Amino acid sequence: xxxxxxxxxxxxxxxxxxxxxxxxxxxxxxxxxxxxxxxxxxxxxxxxxxxxxxxxxxxxxxxxxxxxxxxxxxxxxxxxxxxxxxxxxxxxxxxxxxxxxxxxxxxxxxxxxxxxxxxxxxxxxxxxxxxxxxxxxxxxxxxxxxxxxxxxxxxxxxxxxxxxxxxxxxxxxxxxxxxxxxxxxxxxxxxxxxxxxxxxxxxxxxxxxxxxxxxxxxxxxxxxxxxxxxxxxxxxxxxxxxxxxxxxxxxxxxxxxxxxxxxxxxxxxxxxxxxxxxxxxxxxxxxxxxxxxxxxxxxxxxxxxxxxxxxxxxxxxxxxxxxxxxxxxxxxxxxxxxxxxxxxxxxxxxxxxxxxxxxxxxxxxxxxxxxxxxxxxxxxxxxxxxxxxxxxxxxxxxxxxxxxxxxxxxxxxxxxxxxxxxxxxxxxxxxxxxxxxxxxxxxxxxxxxxxxxxxxxxxxxxxxxxxxxxxxxxxxxxxxxxxxxxxxxxxxxxxxxxxxxxxxxxxxxxxxxxxxxxxxxxxxxxxxxxxxxxxxxxxxxxxxxxxxxxxxxxxxxxxxxxxxxxxxxxxxxxxxxxxxxxxxxxxxxxxxxxxxxxxxxxxxxxxxxxxxxxxxxxxxxxxxxxxxxxxxxxx
Numbered sequence: 232x233x234x235x236x237x238x239x240x241x242x243x244x245x246x247x248x249x250x251x252x253x254x255x256x257x258x259x260x261x262x263x264x265x266x267x268x269x270x271x272x273x274x275x276x277x278x279x280x281x282x283x284x285x286x287x288x289x290x291x292x293x294x295x296x297x298x299x300x301x302x303x304x305x306x307x308x309x310x311x312x313x314x315x316x317x318x319x320x321x322x323x324x325x326x327x328x329x330x331x332x333x334x335x336x337x338x339x340x341x342x343x344x345x346x347x348x349x350x351x352x353x354x355x356x357x358x359x360x361x362x363x364x365x366x367x368x369x370x371x372x373x374x375x376x377x378x379x380x381x382x383x384x385x386x387x388x389x390x391x392x393x394x395x396x397x398x399x400x401x402x403x404x405x406x407x408x409x410x411x412x413x414x415x416x417x418x419x420x421x422x423x424x425x426x427x428x429x430x431x432x433x434x435x436x437x438x439x440x441x442x443x444x445x446x447x448x449x450x451x452x453x454x455x456x457x458x459x460x461x462x463x464x465x466x467x468x469x470x471x472x473x474x475x476x477x478x479x480x481x482x483x484x485x486x487x488x489x490x491x492x493x494x495x496x497x498x499x500x501x502x503x504x505x506x507x508x509x510x511x512x513x514x515x516x517x518x519x520x521x522x523x524x525x526x527x528x529x530x531x532x533x534x535x536x537x538x539x540x541x542x543x544x545x546x547x548x549x550x551x552x553x554x555x556x557x558x559x560x561x562x563x564x565x566x567x568x569x570x571x572x573x574x575x576x577x578x579x580x581x582x583x584x585x586x587x588x589x590x591x592x593x594x595x596x597x598x599x600x601x602x603x604x605x606x607x608x609x610x611x612x613x614x615x616x617x618x619x620x621x622x623x624x625x626x627x628x629x630x631x632x633x634x635x636x637x638x639x640x641x642x643x644x645x646x647x648x649x650x651x652x653x654x655x656x657x658x659x660x661x662x663x664x665x666x667x668x669x670x671x672x673x674x675x676x677x678x679x680x681x682x683x684x685x686x687x688x689x690x691x692x693x694x695x696x697x698x699x700x701x702x703x704x705x706x707x708x709x710x711x712x713x714x715x716x717x718x719x720x721x722x723x724x725x726x727x728x729x730x731x732x733x734x735x736x737x738x739x740x741x742x743x744x745x746x747x748x749x750x751x752x753x754x755x756x757x758x759x760x761x762x763x764x765x766x767x768x769x770x771x772x773x774x775x776x777x778x779x780x781x782x783x784x785x786x787x788x789x790x791x792x793x794x795x796x797x798x799x800x801x802x803x804x805x806x807x808x809x810x811x812x813x814x815x816x817x818x819x820x821x822x823x824x825x826x827x828x829x830x831x832x833x834x835x836x837x838x839x840x841x842x843x844x845x846x847x848x849x850x851x852x853x854x855x856x857x858x859x860x861x862x863x864x865x866x
Contacts (some may be wrong), residue, residue, distance in 0.1 A: 233264050233272055239693035241552070241723055243481040243642045247559030250639060256586065257579055258558050263688045273690050281820025282313030288433040297822050310439035313821035315431050317797060318446045322427050324798035325453040328758060329387075329420055330573060330597060331497055332461040336380050338499055338611040339464050343376035346612040348503055351376060352470045360463045364400055376467070383460050389419030391426050398455045403768045405778045406806065409836060410451060415444050415805060417452035424449065439824045447836070450802030458761025465536065469502055472539040472652040472755065474659070474748070477529075479722045481556070482644030483549025484565035486633070489517045489525040491625045492551075492560070493594075495572030496756070498536035500594055500609055501527065503618035504570075505537070508546045513622055520629050525622065530560065531575050532756045535718060538649050539755050549644070552723050553716035554792075555686050555693040561587055564638035567625040572609070573597050574795075575716075588632040590624050647722035648729065649753040651712070653766045659746055664773045671783060672866045675738040677708045678783035678857035681754075681763045683799050684717025685792035689814040694720035696813060696846060697789035701726055703850030704787075705750040708738035709857065715757035717790065726751040760799045764806060774864075780807035780837030783860040785853045787811040789846070800840075804828070807837030809856045811849055815842045 238248050238260055251258045264272040278284040278294045285303055286292040293303035295312050302308055307315070342349045351357055351372050358368045361379045368375055386397045395417050399407065410416040417423050427445050430436040436445075466472070484490060491508075493501030505527045507513060517525035529537045529550040538550050551560045554575040561569060561580070566589040569580065573595045581602045584591040592605040594617070605624070607617050660666040670676045682701060686694050697717050704711050705726070713721040721727050726734070732743035735750040743750055755762065767784060771777045786803040788796055791812055803810040818824050828840040839856075843849040 233260055233692070235692075236695050237692045239555070240695045240698050240720070241480070241556070241693065244552070244556050244559045244693060246642065247481065247562055247639065251558060251562055254562070254586065256558070256562065256583070259555060259577070260688065278820070280817060282316055282817035283309045283820035285312050285316070295820065297820060305434050305437075307437045308439070310821040310823045311437040311442065313818045314439040314442040314446070314824050315436070317816070317818065318427055318442045319431050320794040321446045321449055321798040321801055322424055324794035324796070325420065325449050325457065326424055327574060327795055328453055328457040328461070328798070331758065332457040334497055334499065334609065335461045335464040336383060339376055339468060340380040341611040342468060343373040343380070345373075348506065348615040349468050351467055353467050356463070356471060357467045360467070364397060383456070387419050387421050387456060389422060391418040391422045393418045395419060395452060395456060397460065398451060401455050401459060401765065402451075403771055403779060404776070409807070410805070413444060413835065415448035415451060417448045420449075420452040420456045423452045439821065440827065443824070443827060446801045447805035450798050450805050453798055454761040454764055454802045454806075458758050459765060461758055462755070462762045465498070465540070466652075469498070469540040471654050472650040473655040474648055474650045475542045476646050477538045477543050477649045478549035478644050479552070479647045480644050481551055481560060481563060481642040483528060483551060484560070484563050484642070485523070485526075486563070486565040486638035486640065487523045489520075489522045489625045489629045490528050490566050491525070491568040491570065491621060492528050492530045492566055493533045493537070493570045493572065494530045494557070494576055495595070495598075496532040496536075496574040496758070497572040497595070497609070498533050498540075499611065500570060500572070500614060500618055500621070501529070501533050501537050502541070503614040504621060505541065505547045507615065507618045507622060509544075516626050517629070520626055521633070522629050525625065531557065531719075532716065533572060535756045539652075539753070540650075550719070550722065553686050553694070553719035555688070558583060561589060562639075563642070564632070564636035567628040567632055568592060568621055570594050570621050571598055588628070588635045590628050592621060592624065645723070645725060645728065647727040647753060648749050649722065649727065651752040651754050653762060653769070656752070656766075659748065664770060668770070668773060670738075670742060674866070675708070675741055676710050677738065677854065677861070678785070679710045679712065680704055680785045680787055680853065681760075682711050682713040682717050682721070682751075682787050682789070683715050683757060683760050683763070683796075684720070684788045684790055685757075685796050686716045686720055687790045687792040687814060690844070691790065694724065694790065698724045698726070699846035700787060700789040700849055701751055702734055703846050704853065705731075705735040705739050707850055707854045708736035709854065710739055710742065711751040712754040712763065713751050714755050714759045714763065717788070718753055718755065721751045722753060727753045757795055757799065760802065764802075767806075777864065778807070778837070781860055781863050783857040783864070785809040785811065785856060787853065789813050789849070804832060804838035804840060805836050809839050809841065809853065811841045811843070811853060813842060813844060813849070
């Protein structure tokens with residue numbers, strides 16, 4: 232039976248789990264347990280776990296067994312079957328990222344045309360990024376922004392035989408050489424996606440090597456065209472993240488306020504609601520129905536974007552947690568509106584809305600619920616109007632919610648330092664990467680890890696494994712930059728607080744005290760993988776154009792969950808990074824593919840996949856890799 236830490240690392244979530252049980256609500260933990268066999272929540276179909284099951288055509292479902300050379304009816308091997316499914320996951324992840332990117336480009340375009348409530352907050356960054364992409368910087372900010380939108384959209388639509396200019400202009404020189412040699416230098420991401428989906432049809436591409444190369448090629452396209460472009464545009468619109476303090480955990484929810492939660496991955500309407508709710512008129516509307524005021528509470532990745540870019544005030548009041556906290560959050564009885572955008576809203580949310588008397592409003596065309604009662608589709612030119620509607624729905628809901636639901640109060644709240652970015656890290660170092668590089672060279676910091684993770688329930692409770700891995704890393708004097716739902720895990724667990732320096736080794740602790748930073752730097756969302764690649768490229772260049780594969784760095788995803796994580800991992804491997812992931816991906820029934828990813832790839836792209844279960848051993852493996860790179864560099 233799942234209980235205690237098998238539920239969650241966080242006391243707040245474990246408390247809310249007890250309420251969910253008492254209320255008889257279907258919840259993610261019980262549903263996970265029910266999928267297991269023989270009373271073991273982690274025991275599943277052996278063929279499915281091995282990645283060797285396929286139901287793509289009417290001859291299936293098929294099962295493959297590499298030891299017996301048992302193949303699918305079409306003849307595909309276990310290796311091809313597993314990698315084909317992985318590529319399809321990557322297509323889903325990449326297109327989800329790119330949908331977000333397209334919405335960001337659309338929002339910048341319409342902002343430049345004067346039809347949105349937003350403004351260009353970082354004109355200098357607009358011009359710097361435009362210049363990096365070869366876009367002319369003469370004229371007004373709006374003119375530059377429109378040219379930038381035209382340029383990136385044109386690149387998205389390049390055919391696969393037309394090399395992406397975004398990748399050409401942003402990626403490290405030595406990586407580009409490797410990618411060209413391997414034929415994984417991409418064209419436009421739209422063309423790459425079409426080619427990859429076409430390749431996965433029955434009786435088309437059955438080669439695990441070919442499919443793996445296509446997955447890495449798509450990962451490169453996604454990281455630079457989707458993620459870097461997306462994050463640069465969001466910085467241009469809402470400001471570059473800079474360190475500040477934010478309240479986190481479920482205790483940020485006060486039931487005596489009208490509480491509106493934007494949820495998902497796109498922050499556009501969230502920012503619009505915050506700006507609107509800061510107008511005194513809206514606070515008065517909330518007080519008129521008996522509330523203390525109106526707050527916009529940051530939630531999951533949409534909220535992570537918001538708290539990275541903007542500081543806390545009386546309206547943007549705090550951050551709850553990652554996706555596995557969702558049912559716990561809405562069961563507090565403190566929420567009036569749950570505005571669900573493109574990602575990480577759960578299909579049973581309508582049943583929760585009915586039970587806990589909040590209004591569930593999908594705000595994107597890609598998301599739908601069975602039995603939904605409200606809907607609007609984000610339109611940049613109507614963002615203020617749509618934000619107005621959402622806030623009014625919240626005000627109108629307050630009295631019914633307070634009369635109908637007994638809220639849970641007294642939940643924990645803590646402070647985290649958030650808002651680190653490439654620019655703010657350089658600013659904290661006095662305007663140059665040299666101080667950090669010197670700390671790495673002299674061994675004070677042994678290396679740096681980018682933690683880009685979701686959170687999952689396989690074998691561990693929510694965030695339990697990734698918090699353990701992060702603690703083991705900082706104890707070994709490895710600095711951690713955290714992103715995604717894993718970032719929320721670090722924040723709520725206290726590792727993004729300055730006090731966490733006492734959990735670090737002497738070197739990282741010295742850095743924390745010297746710079747006044749925590750040992751885990753809150754670096755953003757899963758979309759910041761591209762931003763991190765940009766930072767790694769800058770570090771390699773600052774060290775004298777050292778290849779990425781020779782740097783004392785690693786990528787870790789200690790509790791990945793969904794398809795966006797798989798495309799991040801394939802990019803990291805193509806980028807040449809030692810890449811630690813857990814749970815073990817669904818490829819164990821594909822021995823040649825496993826050998827490619829764990830043994831052969833270091834000699835091809837320089838990347839390597841590790842899937843160690845034990846957190847201390849995983850951290851020790853990462854340190855061994857880092858120490859080997861330090862030896863290579865002679866430091």
